Amino acid sequence: MGVTDTYRIQYGEAWTAFRRRFRVSLLKLTPSRKLSPIQKFLRDGFNSKIFSSVPSDEVSQVLVFGGYKGDSVDGWLNKNPRARIQTYEPVRDYAAILENRFHGSDVAVHSFGVGKRSGTRTFSVMSDATSGHPGITGAPSISPPATIDVWFESVAAAGKDWPDRIDVAEINIEGGEYELIPALAEAGKLAQIKHIFVQFHDVGHETTSFVEESRNHLAESHLQVWCYDMVWEYWKLSEPS
Incomplete structure (x- = not known):
């Protein structure tokens, strides 16, 4: 690991945490109705x-x-x-x-996933969004989502x-x-x-x-x-x- 990587890990995460705390502080000062x-x-x-x-x-x-x-x-x-x-x-x-x-x-x-019935389903994968629901499209991208086959068990089977x-x-x-x-x-x-x-x-x-x-x-x-x-x-x- 180089010096740059070490700096990024030590200070990048600290900066991210600071930004979140600062943002939360601002939100606490904002009327709830505006959030x-x-x-x-x-x-x-x-x-x-x-x-x-x-x-x-x-x-x-x-x-x-x-x-x-x-x-x-x-x-x-x-x-x-x-x-x-x-x-x-x-x-x-x-x-x-x-x-x-x-x-x-x-x-x-x-x-495997859990749903109404068991069987193979096709999932779309785009960025961190993975879904078998056709209405989920994921974040905007210049590339179409990839598709994969996944296995689902019914609630009755998984619930055992x-x-x-x-x-x-x-x-x-x-x-x-x-x-x-x-x-x-x-x-x-x-x-x-x-x-x-x-x-x-x-x-x-x-x-x-x-x-x-x-x-x-x-x-x-x-x-x-x-x-x-x-x-x-x-x-x-x-x-x-």
């Missing part, structure tokens, strides 16, 4: 908002749908190093990163490895949430999850109806605790009346 949902999320702690919402003793059994490169898995492990985490990542390259990153820990990496009670489910799957949430509800799995964090994505003209349908499913068993619209929202299992 977008993503600005409010950043002001309120960004991803730490998710992890701080659940007590450590309620982070024992965790499902992460959309493992990507493992930052969310790492966040839940930091919350409870003894947590049993299962993460689902159908893109093989990312699943390999997860396997390498969490080798030797109590993290089960499943190199799940405990009867799940503490946390995190769902960030680029439009696949509109299939997964109804499938979880239909299989009776949604009501077995105490804390659910979901990021809804824009998939085109049907987005509003898809979000409404998904929230209706969640509302049958959960209460919405907080919501940064189309960024992240948190649902907690309703207490028995």
Whole structure:
């Protein structure tokens, strides 16, 4: 590693952290009504908002749908190093990163997605957006998105490895949430999850109806605790009346 690389690592990351802190300071001085949902999320702690919402003793059994490169898995492990985490990542390259990153820990990496039914699907891959939903196009690019075949298991098949009670489910799957949430509800799995964090994505003209349908499913068993619209929202299992 050269001097330039060392400088970039030591000072580049520090500069990025400083810029984020400065931006957050400005956001805290801005009236809430003038902030977008993503600005409010950043002001309120960004991803730490998710992890701080659940007590450590309620982070024992965790499902992460959309493992990507493992930052969310790492966040839940930091919350409870003894947590049993299962993460689902159908893109093989990312699943390999997860396997390498969490080798030797109590993290089960499943190199498939979870949906309504089992089978092979075609995913588009562009930058960091990977999705099987036709409405997701990824960031603008001069090159068309690549396509890959990935494997999906049905909720019924994947759910055989799940405990009867799940503490946390995190769902960030680029439009696949509109299939997964109804499938979880239909299989009776949604009501077995105490804390659910979901990021809804824009998939085109049907987005509003898809979000409404998904929230209706969640509302049958959960209460919405907080919501940064189309960024992240948190649902907690309703207490028995």
